[in-house]
Amino acid sequence: MVGILIVSHSEDAARGIAQIARGMSAAIGDAPIAGVGGNDEGGLGVSVAKIMEALADMLPKCDGILILPDLGSSVLSSRGAVGMLSDEDAAKIVIADAPVLEGAMLAAVEASTGADLPAVAQIAKEAKNLKKIDH
Amino acid sequence: MAFTLEMALLALKKFNAAVEEKKDYLTDLDSAIGDADHGINMNRGMKKAMEKISGKEYGDFGGLFKDVAMTIMSAVGGSAGPLYGTFFMKMGQKLAGKTEASTENMADAMQEGLGGITSLGKSQAGDKTMVDALQPAIDALRAGAPDGEPAAWKAAVDAAQKGMEDTIPMLAKRGRSSYLGERSIGHQDPGATSIFYLVSAFRDAGTGQ
Numbered sequence: 240m241v242g243i244l245i246v247s248h249s250e251d252a253a254r255g256i257a258q259i260a261r262g263m264s265a266a267i268g269d270a271p272i273a274g275v276g277g278n279d280e281g282g283l284g285v286s287v288a289k290i291m292e293a294l295a296d297m298l299p300k301c302d303g304i305l306i307l308p309d310l311g312s313s314v315l316s317s318r319g320a321v322g323m324l325s326d327e328d329a330a331k332i333v334i335a336d337a338p339v340l341e342g343a344m345l346a347a348v349e350a351s352t353g354a355d356l357p358a359v360a361q362i363a364k365e366a367k368n369l370k371k372i373d374h
Numbered sequence: 375m376a377f378t379l380e381m382a383l384l385a386l387k388k389f390n391a392a393v394e395e396k397k398d399y400l401t402d403l404d405s406a407i408g409d410a411d412h413g414i415n416m417n418r419g420m421k422k423a424m425e426k427i428s429g430k431e432y433g434d435f436g437g438l439f440k441d442v443a444m445t446i447m448s449a450v451g452g453s454a455g456p457l458y459g460t461f462f463m464k465m466g467q468k469l470a471g472k473t474e475a476s477t478e479n480m481a482d483a484m485q486e487g488l489g490g491i492t493s494l495g496k497s498q499a500g501d502k503t504m505v506d507a508l509q510p511a512i513d514a515l516r517a518g519a520p521d522g523e524p525a526a527w528k529a530a531v532d533a534a535q536k537g538m539e540d541t542i543p544m545l546a547k548r549g550r551s552s553y554l555g556e557r558s559i560g561h562q563d564p565g566a567t568s569i570f571y572l573v574s575a576f577r578d579a580g581t582g583q
Contacts, residue, residue: 278450278451279448279449280418280451283451284411284450284452284455285455286448286451286455287448287455287456287459288448311453311549312453315453315495316447316455316456318456319456319459319494322460
């Protein structure tokens with residue numbers, strides 16, 4: 240199963256988005272979905288160490304992991320955390336260029352069906368084109 | 375005279391003191407074009423890095439810079455965390471096993487660190503980032519190496535300062551400031567500014583200033 244890790248500047252946002260994605264996909268399957276965020280003092284920011292801890296926790300349980308960063312430092316910190324892993328573990332991770340909430344929901348549903356990492360990453364990316372309101 | 379492990383410790387101490395002293399200035403620069411956190415973040419990260427390394431014995435540059443890198447990556451909170459963290463990590467890997475480095479060794483290690491920054495941030499010269507102060511400093515250090523440490527480090531600091539000032543008319547291409555487009559022009563880049571302090575700290579420690 241492919242796991243999904245939300246990385247946000249806010250721990251509340253990361254956990255909340257993970258919760259929504261879990262809620263949307265739980266009926267289909269049980270893809271591991273986690274959220275990390277905030278600096279190491281609990282304020283807004285991103286900590287490479289927190290991302291590394293979450294990855295270490297998820298790696299043994301997942302065939303692959305899709306990271307969904309909110310923006311800016313979350314992308315850099317995710318890249319930094321993946322860069323600290325062995326090549327073998329790093330090869331199991333993709334950082335998605337996707338809207339974080341919509342991407343997480345679509346990816347969670349896809350992952351819960353047992354889809355592989357490239358498929359889950361692709362669907363998250365396509366969330367950019369998701370129309371929310373039809374005019 | 376070579377750059378020693380003791381000098382590296384002293385340089386980190388001086389860099390920590392500089393970001394502490396210039397915390398508000400860095401944050402002011404960042405509030406013009408970024409998210410107003412560079413001074414606070416660098417101050418928090420370096421302070422924690424100093425706590426981590428103080429009182430510990432290090433056998434080589436690799437161990438020292440790795441501890442600094444890991445602490446900064448966790449504690450800074452903004453993009454400067456992974457960027458400075460990777461810089462120190464790569465520098466440490468290049469100097470692993472050494473307790474003394476020639477000026478050429480230092481230039482090589484800093485170039486390795488800069489490679490880490492550009493691969494992480496996908497940044498190039500002229501994007502209005504740390505790179506614009508760091509690359510000229512490394513080039514000047516390497517070119518000045520045959521003239522001896524004091525001249526080489528002076529050239530590196532001068533080049534970092536010029537590189538930092540040259541970011542003022544640039545249009546930001548990376549990070550939060552890039553969202554401002556044309557409005558980023560006319561402001562000095564905070565990351566290039568903290569790099570100037572870092573190169574100055576290396577110079578001061580390496581030449582007994």
